[in-house]
Amino acid sequence: MTDLGDVPAGLRDAVGVALGAAGVEDGHVSLELVGPARISALNREHRGRDEPTDVLSFPVDGAGDVAGPRELGDIVICPEHTTDLVEAAVHGVLHLCGYDHEADGGEMLGLQARILAALR
Numbered sequence: 001m002t003d004l005g006d007v008p009a010g011l012r013d014a015v016g017v018a019l020g021a022a023g024v025e026d027g028h029v030s031l032e033l034v035g036p037a038r039i040s041a042l043n044r045e046h047r048g049r050d051e052p053t054d055v056l057s058f059p060v061d062g063a064g065d066v067a068g069p070r071e072l073g074d075i076v077i078c079p080e081h082t083t084d085l086v087e088a089a090v091h092g093v094l095h096l097c098g099y100d101h102e103a104d105g106g107e108m109l110g111l112q113a114r115i116l117a118a119l120r
Helices: 009-021 036-047 085-096 107-119
Strands: 002-006 027-033 055-059 071-077
Touching: 002 009, 009 027, 009 085, 009 107, 027 085, 036 055, 036 071, 055 085, 071 085, 085 107
Parallel strands: 002 027, 027 071
Antiparallel strands: 055 071
């Protein structure tokens, strides 16, 4: 069972659907909405890019075998830098699940489009 208690209520359905589409049936996800200064600091610290961005994902336990409930990771979204919070949440979840649109030949973005179509 997925633990979405640390996801804003309005984004829980999107996060749950994205996890299911990625084949994840259990674990905990945290999602926080932050301002431009905070996301800029995180982007600088973790990616070496001194600028705001729309969404960052911080995977915790990966997809390997773990004892007990999985700690999938944290997603941070800056509403001021995205036009679609649901899309940003889905995008962040897919990164937590190991997808990488910069290296996968379109697989992640294709799955993201299918998830968003199902949600609308």
